[in-house]
Amino acid sequence: MNASLMAAEALADIAGGTALSRVGVPEIDGDHQVMIDLIEQVDRAADRRGEAAAIDTILAALVDYTEYHFSREERMLEVVGFPHAAEHKECHDRLRHRIELYVVRCGAGQADGLRAVAHFAKRGLVEHVRKEDMRYQSWCAAHPNIRQALAGAESELFVELPPSIF
C-alpha cells in the first residue's frame, strides 16, 4: 500500500472508532461510507420505536443499498478481470444472505433487534472491506478500464436513497 493510501486509511474513522479501510476507488469507498451511515441510522432507530414506517424504510434502504453496492462491485471486478472475482461474489452472497436474515428476523419495532442488525451489519461490512475488498485494491485502483467498468455498472444498477431520517 502506498503512503497516501495509508494516510487516507488512517484518517477514515467511522463512528464507534473502527477504521474503515480505503480501496482507492472513490465510488466504492463512497458506497462503503453510505452503508456505514445507513447502519448507524438503523442503530439510532433503536431508540425511536414509535416510528415503525420510518424504521422499515431505513432497513429496506440498507438491504437495497447493500445489494446495489455488491452488484456494482461484482460488475467492476468482472470488467477489469480481477482473478478472484467469483470468490469475491461468494463472500458477498454469504453477507447478503445473513444481512437479509437479520433484517427479517429482527425486524422493525424491537430495539434489541435493530441494534443486532446494526451490530452485525457493521462488523460484517468492516471485516469484509478489510479482508476481501482490500485484496482487489492494487488490481483496481489504477486499472485503465476502471472508469468504464464503474460507469456501466452505475447506469444499470443505480438505487435512490431515502433522505436521512434518524
Ligand SMILES: [Fe+2]
Ligand atoms: Fe466486496
Ligand SMILES: [Fe+2]
Ligand atoms: Fe465493497
